[in-house]
Amino acid sequence: LLTGLTRLSLATNRINSMHPSLFRLSSLTILNLTDNKIPIVPPDIALLEGLITLGLGDNEIAEVPDEIRYLQALRQLVLFGNKITHLPEGLRRLWQLEVLTVSQNDLHVFPPQVASDLTELKELWLGHNKITKVPTEIENLQKLEQLWLQDNQLEAIPSQVGNLTKLKVLTLTGNRIKEVPRSVKQLKIATNADQDKGEEYWQDKERDTFTEGDAEDDDASFRSWNSQDVDKPRARLPPVRALACWLEGGCSSS
Template structure:
């Protein structure tokens, strides 16, 4: 190790590789390498970092994978030029908000194989982040602030304890790869259809019963969905409830219908009643008649054949959720929507 550091000092090196050197302490003399841009320290026994790293103003890549860190050292939050940070295979249990706040130029963050249960809301500061990987941790939730990371192209939350994903995920419109296999997901956010660049989706080993509305419109090239609890097409008798709509629903349907007409009085007056547009934003459209409604009258499913060019494990046909506005639509002939049996 000493020879590597000495050569770097004399050569005013821009990169230094101290990986697999059996060290447990980072040499403080590294601070005398102000032009250092790449520092590789993986496969050692490092448990702390010296404050002298503060002087590495040009450090772009730091690899601390496979060490003995139990927390993210505070000094990391001062490495403002850092773009790639690898912290895989440590013993980290938490991600401090103050450290995340100082890494606003980060492009790659790898926290694989640790013991992290939560990501802080302050993760929204990483607006340039493109690759986020927290594989094989103990994540129990993902903050809604993930939606602020609009530069993300790849997310890997495989092998965690996630029961759901935030609906704000649909704001990450640059996303091309989403890996959430082996979690506890019972559904995917309905807004996922907005991820028009998504090419790879891995949801294997969850508790999904069907995919979200218009899921089949995504341009997927790879889909992995084995070992879920998807509904099956097994016809059985059913009893229809009496079709009674609440006054709120009737009024909402009328307003939503009128709002489609740009010249209508309702459309022109809505901006003067701010709470109404916010409420009506949660509305949807009937899969058959296309008329708007506020709440779901009938949740259905249709079985969609996946594009032949898509690499897919298990069945080539997947169940996709659909909403119908009434039994009147459901009872019309010529459609392929099925009501979902409740157990």
């Protein structure tokens, strides 16, 4: 069923599991399950090896399986608003990843595999966690344009952040930082932009970062999973109560 489907959005529903039928959709390049009640990502996620964008934000996920390493075409991985305490070692195999958002989780440590291996990253969202330290290896991310670290438990920022010459946005609000290194001050960036905005502002900003790309572009991916901007193109399905019954044609979509 629907084996030729390339884009599937079931965001903002009541889905509480990723049914095995989903993993038979081998042509998928975009899968958006944001804003559901999914607690577990099965190892079979590895079968969707053509995925370019995977949206799992605003669910109840506590752990990402190491099998995510097999999604080596992945460019956007959206995990904000879950219960994640750490990221799997397999993440370091996602060499093409450009956008990673793990804000609003329960991370205590800056993911070491991110700083050491994900050198194609352009956007890294780690706000609203409990991270205490940014590793010096952050300077490996030479293509990074946005680094979101607001509302953590940081007491310092390494001077190596100043070597990220493509950085345009750096947010550090809501931490315990006493001094910003000179090298960081010299960057031409919007440091602590919108620092007076509240938590709701930051959450909305993150959700609105992901907008859908050009429908004619095979590499295009959703940007703005939950945007209210009516001028942006959408690709949504009617609400469904269960992923399984929709995939197998066994229930109404009303």
